Amino acid sequence: AQKVTQAQTEISVVEKEDVTLDCVYETRDTTYYLFWYKQPPSGELVFLIRRNSFDEQNEISGRYSWNFQKSTSSFNFTITASQVVDSAVYFCALNLHGGATNKLIFGTGTLLAVQP
Amino acid sequence: DAGVIQSPRHEVTEMGQEVTLRCKPISGHNSLFWYRQTMMRGLELLIYFNNNVPIDDSGMPEDRFSAKMPNASFSTLKIQPSEPRDSAVYFCASSLVENTEAFFGQGTRLTVV
Numbered sequence: 001a002q003k004v005t006q007a008q009t010e011i012s013v014v015e016k017e018d019v020t021l022d023c024v025y026e027t028r029d030t031t032y033y034l035f036w037y038k039q040p041p042s043g044e045l046v047f048l049i050r051r052n053s054f055d056e057q058n059e060i061s062g063r064y065s066w067n068f069q070k071s072t073s074s075f076n077f078t079i080t081a082s083q084v085v086d087s088a089v090y091f092c093a094l095n096l097h098g099g100a101t102n103k104l105i106f107g108t109g110t111l112l113a114v115q116p
Numbered sequence: 117d118a119g120v121i122q123s124p125r126h127e128v129t130e131m132g133q134e135v136t137l138r139c140k141p142i143s144g145h146n147s148l149f150w151y152r153q154t155m156m157r158g159l160e161l162l163i164y165f166n167n168n169v170p171i172d173d174s175g176m177p178e179d180r181f182s183a184k185m186p187n188a189s190f191s192t193l194k195i196q197p198s199e200p201r202d203s204a205v206y207f208c209a210s211s212l213v214e215n216t217e218a219f220f221g222q223g224t225r226l227t228v229v
């Protein structure tokens with residue numbers, strides 16, 4: 001079975017703190033894709049990153065970084081020096097390669113509140 | 117690029133009425149998805165089209181729900197008759213090809229009273 005677990009329901013930090021959002025996935029497939037999406041209070045879903053299962057290099061984009069570890073089936077997301085504008089619900093998602101379906105399996109999301 | 121466009125943004129309807137949600141995907145994208153978001157069930161895929169053909173509709177909750185994609189630039193999700201438990205935010209998303217990132221519209225917030 002394919003599953004994405006985001007154990008942290010809510011996280012509250014003070015501005016400028018670093019914060020890591022955890023994501024653990026389950027799949028028996030060897031080829032798959034992992035994603036992070038951001039849902040700000042306005043409600044839209046914003047794509048942040050896509051990773052394939054063969055690329056375990058960590059990625060950094062400004063204050064955002066992602067740590068993909070196949071050994072622990074984790075794809076964690078770190079925000080450095082958090083800002084109030086980072087307040088949102090963050091979703092991790094899994095997509096399998098090939099097959100008859102192309103569905104994104106979402107985790108339940110982590111609500112991040114950054115206090116000024 | 118205008119992004120995925122959904123209409124209406126908000127819909128309030130009475131139980132038993134027909135509701136039609138509309139979506140215009142990003143031009144050139146081959147895959148289109150309808151998702152529903154509720155507090156209880158989170159984000160769940162209802163149906164997905166590839167090149168205008170429905171590929172997987174296993175997430176459609178029941179026969180009251182139907183979706184069409186008559187051409188590459190338009191899709192509808194219809195609920196008939198609507199029920200209060202259908203109240204949710206419905207998202208449409210599109211992607212260039214399979215397994216690439218999906219871009220979401222702003223969603224339609226449906227309230228059935």
